[in-house]
Amino acid sequence: MNTEHTTPRGTALLLAAAPIGKGRLIDAAGVLPTLAAVPPATLTRTPAGTIVELADPTDQQTVLTRIRAAAAAPGPLTVCLAGQLHLDTKQHLLHVALARATRATLRYTGLPWNWLASELKPRRPGTTTVLVDLIAAPEPWQQICANGLTLGPGIALYGRISPPPPHRRVAEPAYLKAIATTWRSGLNPPIAELHAKAASKTGQDGALFLATDAFPAAAPTRTPPRPTSAAEDPLPAILATAHAGHHDAAASLAEQWESRALHAYGPGSPQAIHWLEVRADLARIAGDPARSCELWMAAADARLALRQHPDDPAVVAPVDRAHHQWQQIPDPQRARELGPHLAALRRHVPGQRPGATQAVQRRLELLDTGAHR
Known part of the structure; x- marks a missing residue:
């Protein structure tokens, strides 16, 4: 033919x-x-x-x-x-x-x-x-x-x-x-x-x-997708699992891969930080801005501990994302708990948006006076 x-x-x-x-x-x-x-x-x-x-x-x-x-x-x-x-x-x-x-x-x-x-x-x-x-x-x-x-x-x-x-x-x-x-x-x-x-x-x-993908995963079912093989890159499957609504399953898979990276390359390694950042994004997809903020800050701290420069986009990006997620936290008490850590990070990693450091401080002041959001 x-x-x-x-x-x-x-x-x-x-x-x-x-x-x-x-x-x-x-x-x-x-x-x-x-x-x-x-x-x-x-x-x-x-x-x-x-x-x-x-x-x-x-x-x-x-x-x-x-x-x-x-x-x-x-x-x-x-x-x-x-x-x-x-x-x-x-x-x-x-x-x-x-x-x-x-x-x-x-x-x-x-x-x-x-x-x-x-x-x-x-x-x-x-x-x-x-x-x-x-x-x-x-x-x-x-x-x-x-x-x-x-x-x-x-x-x-x-x-x-x-x-x-x-x-x-x-x-x-x-x-x-x-x-x-x-x-x-x-x-x-x-x-x-x-x-x-x-x-x-x-x-x-x-x-x-x-x-x-052109054909996204189906609506959530009772049985989440099984873990992907070590022979494949797991990230596309993990993201598909999250977007299908299986947030706990996706987070569990990411934690498994983070554990493997920790075992193979050690704490603070770029490979382990990668999976920490994946977990932060999965928390965002799951609608948990506080957890996402917390994980993005941990990723930024880990990159700084590797002596990556505060102007390095790989450092700026997790701080920017932590900042954005912190602004989405609906619980004033949780935002107050995470705010000082973010403020300290922002002073060290101000990023490219003018006034970002001052914006964190202003919101913290509003949270302290009860005039949150």
């Missing part, structure tokens, strides 16, 4: 964009040569594929037209997106900044995230995979840490989102490069496995990793 005539051609859209000049946080287009060297059939996971490449585009409508055309193609669609995220000044909506984007003109020189979601929404569920490697400016970083990032049901979204690099350094899209390197080696594992491999190689900068 000639499968080329029975299977729709797949499409891969390779989009890399970042502002030109001082506003550039990531060398987004630097990943395109590596991606372009991947066989089209590997990118699209079909016997034949069409590749559309956009390198540092400048025009919002041109980008939208290319996305619309790719989304309208009948076969599977893979989108590889490298760039940086900002909020526009008027509506505070998330945008991928294009080459001529500035803060003042972002609404007209950036790609709104909701445009991308809207164009992909009509596609048949399970036929769309989006892989992202993004740097988020401080405001969207806070928003994403709090609320996550999705493209809607039926769309598989995997990737890495990092805070701005320190000292005006321009980051590289290391996550997508790791994925492209795996593809170029001749391997083409399932997307979740591919993501796990890339995440394990590029998770040292305090990044968030997205792992949203």
Whole structure:
């Protein structure tokens, strides 16, 4: 049988964009040569594929037209997106900044995230995979840490989102490069496995990793999913367990893996801290901001004990997340208990948001006077 005539051609859209000049946080287009060297059939996971490449585009409508055309193609669609995220000044909506984007003109020189979601929404569920490697400016970083990032049901979204690099350094899209390197080696594992491999190689900068399958786990049942094998990366399965509502089971799995890391690498090791941070995020997903705050602070303390610099994004990120979760704690007494620890951390790790240290102190004063929240 000639499968080329029975299977729709797949499409891969390779989009890399970042502002030109001082506003550039990531060398987004630097990943395109590596991606372009991947066989089209590997990118699209079909016997034949069409590749559309956009390198540092400048025009919002041109980008939208290319996305619309790719989304309208009948076969599977893979989108590889490298760039940086900002909020526009008027509506505070998330945008991928294009080459001529500035803060003042972002609404007209950036790609709104909701445009991308809207164009992909009509596609048949399970036929769309989006892989992202993004740097988020401080405001969207806070928003994403709090609320996550999705493209809607039926769309598989995997990737890495990092805070701005320190000292005006321009980051590289290391996550997508790791994925492209795996593809170029001749391997083409399932997307979740591919993501796990890339995440394990590029998770040292305090990044968030997205792992949203096209078909999310079913509603909670009485029997939670069994633990994943030591031969597999357990994180995607643990996150799926949490998002399915099995919060105790997910936390238990993470604790088991943390125990293994403690045994293999020792207390305070980067491997053990990784699982401490996973547990902190699981507490957030479970709706327990106090526990999440407590664990994020423990992770920050552990990284500082490793002599990581207070400006290191891997240190700043857990303090930022602890701060955000502390603000969500509904019980004034619990917030008062955790506040002094957070205030001490904030004085040592002020982060990139002006006034964060003072904001903790102000809320502590309000809690002490009974005028909480």
